Amino acid sequence: MAAFSGSSAFSAGPVPGASAAPGAKELARVLKGGGIVVLSGAGLSTESGIPDYRGVSGTLRHHTPMTYQEFTGSEEGRRRYWARSHAGWRRIARAEPNAGHHAVESLRRSGYVSGVITQNVDGLHRAAGTREAVELHGGLDRVVCLACGRITAREELDVRLRGLNGDFAGAAGGRVNPDGDVELPEEAVRSFRIVPCATCGGVLKPDVVFFGESVPRPRVQRCVDLVDAARGLLVLGSSLSVMSGLRFVRQSAKAGKPVAIVNQGATRGDDRATVRVGLPLGAVLPSLVEQLAADRAAQG
Template structure:
């Protein structure tokens, strides 16, 4: 038996014991056509993420973001859940998961069938008004942006993990930003930008889930930023098992009892199939 097969079998045993909390990152969605932040090498990709300060204080940066995001939404909005997402939903269906925490903003866990997902960084499918606080579907904003910019159709070079695209500033001439139809306030994707704080209720709910876990299962995250790594640190401190499935480098390895370096779209369905077999034997 190969090392990876042995690791998958061991992971299936851990998961079959139940009380698993999933913590997922961008690597889980790459099979859906959404790039991750670092790739297997662990080196950050060239895209510079939007910051809250730049978005709210700089009209040019805000216009640039919305133009690029308007183009990128065609990919994000059309993305479909992959086998990894569906495998997580299957484990939840079997009653083996205490919860799912995701750092992703693509909504693909829910599209794959998962329920009650804690979206640490929000969801690109929602838009919030910074003036009146109104939440609205992204589809409504996209319709308004198309009406305001009927001739805006540049070719995007490359989509970024945050849902916007690489686009030359010369292509932005004439692009019009849309404001809140209710109060005229500034609209922003309902996601946590760099420089923002994750809402405390999401953080506390996540720590609560981890505290009651038998296993914290990290999927597709390099754990480079503290937003996700703090849950691994807490689990390790409290003696909770940590398992990681990721392609490439991850900063969580010193705290993990099991690390599987492999494609999530292959590893997770294998785990789900093996766990389903174990579950049937026990019941």
């Protein structure tokens, strides 16, 4: 059991053969009063086949994601991004919500969860039925024009790109990354043709927050308001390495609200956690749903 300064934290480590039930019981105590906001990260989607950035096999170990400055600074940078994204994004689009996503939606329908904030851009919370999830970093299934601001469906862009590039030589690609792109040889990138906005001819960008780009202020404020109105925070599958997520842990802890973290590996919020569970989300979250249902039934 790990100790966390300033808290009486529970920690369940990934012991072979260990049950997730102890962690579920501790989490149930936090959620039983309802009004909990979920903050989810890439670790929630790994069981759907989407890798994370910072986990044990995180892609930051061998992949440098596109930055906002590189994308907006040159056509070459945009060509590289769109070629690699065109080769990989359908694998993201085909991904299905896993047991963790469905458990979060079950907790929301049951009244334990009052809101969901996700750092993921894969749309899997929406696919699981959590339509009101705030996508902090945007969504890969949308495209925005940097000139006129028009937002269109990624499917529409895909049709246009396939019309120009046919059976793109790099379409098979390599390993898909969390931002939906894959590594491609330079010759494949050089031959790829990109398209402008169909409305004004401006530069098209995926409707996601790149590294080096700020989350829109109204979206941040919406999340701040959710956390402010909540009774506590449940972090799922995030290392909290970036401030866009860590700020909500700090906000909750400063207000004296419980912070529960479920993540395999250390996080930057561990010193503020009142409950800390280090088991796979696909095991912990369904067990949590069952524990809360059993507690409710026992109460009559």
